[in-house]
Amino acid sequence: xxxxxxxxxxxxMQEGKNxxxxxxxxxxxxxxxxxxxxxxxxxxxxxxxxxxxxxKQEGRLMASLDTKARLSTLHITAAVHDLxxxxxxxxxxxxxxxxxxxxxxxxxxxxxP
Amino acid sequence: xxxxxQTPSHQVTQMGQEVILRCVPISNHLYFYWYRxxxxxxxxxxxxxxxxxxxxxxxxxxxxxxVERPDGSNFTLKIRSTKLEDSAMYFCASAxxxxxxxxxxxxxxxxxxx
Numbered sequence: 001x002x003x004x005x006x007x008x009x010x011x012x013m014q015e016g017k018n019x020x021x022x023x024x025x026x027x028x029x030x031x032x033x034x035x036x037x038x039x040x041x042x043x044x045x046x047x048x049x050x051x052x053x054x055x056k057q058e059g060r061l062m063a064s065l066d067t068k069a070r071l072s073t074l075h076i077t078a079a080v081h082d083l084x085x086x087x088x089x090x091x092x093x094x095x096x097x098x099x100x101x102x103x104x105x106x107x108x109x110x111x112x113p
Numbered sequence: 114x115x116x117x118x119q120t121p122s123h124q125v126t127q128m129g130q131e132v133i134l135r136c137v138p139i140s141n142h143l144y145f146y147w148y149r150x151x152x153x154x155x156x157x158x159x160x161x162x163x164x165x166x167x168x169x170x171x172x173x174x175x176x177x178x179x180v181e182r183p184d185g186s187n188f189t190l191k192i193r194s195t196k197l198e199d200s201a202m203y204f205c206a207s208a209x210x211x212x213x214x215x216x217x218x219x220x221x222x223x224x225x226x227x
Contacts, residue, residue, distance in 0.1 A: 031214060033214075033215065033216075035218075041220070041221075042204060042218045042219060042220045042221050043156065043204065043218040044218075045215060045216075045217065045218075048215045088155070088156065090156075092214045099161060099168070099169055099214070100146065100158040100161055100169055100171075101146075101148075101156075101158065101214070101216060102158065103155050103156040103157070104155065105154075105155045106155055
């Protein structure tokens with residue numbers, strides 16, 4: 001059974017600092033997704049990582065995938081308050097078709113002024 | 114930009130009652146899903162649906178649950194006899210398929226079972 005683990009689960013940081021959220025998963029997969037969720041809201045797609053070594057950047061967020069290590073990272077550069085949210089990684093365990101996503105527990109990020 | 118829509122946004126029901134949650138996926142997508150999220154917890158897969166049939170379901174998706182695509186646009190989740198522990202946010206998602214499993218989520222239906 002595929003397990004997806006994120007750490008840390010809670011992160012409180014100051015504006016302007018850098019930090020990284022880690023997502024480890026237990027079985028082979030080349031497809032990993034990052035989502036953002038604001039309180040009481042839906043899941044917003046941030047990044048789609050579809051191959052080993054994939055790196056994507058959007059604003060102050062950068063995501064990468066190492067399929068050999070079964071690890072993805074979400075790096076936050078010079079954090080601003082607007083990035084406060086819960087971030088989920090999700091892994092697609094199957095090739096072929098579009099099957100379920102298995103989500104990590106989420107990392108609740110709070111950025112303080 | 115096309116988006117997944119869900120109705121109602123909030124449903125309150127008595128234990129033992131049947132509820133139907135409705136979703137309209139993005140129109141050219143081929144794969145449809147239901148997930149749930151109990152307050153403060155992670156998102157859990159319930160069921161996936163492709164080509165008018167269930168392609169995978171989780172242990173949570175027992176005989177009390179069913180899905181249907183009655184008219185080619187709506188995608189529904191029915192819970193036959195609700196329990197207190199069914200209280201959660203239910204998200205519908207759709208994906209284009211063809212090697213791209215980026216799933217687009219609807220706004221969710223908050224189900225409260227009293």
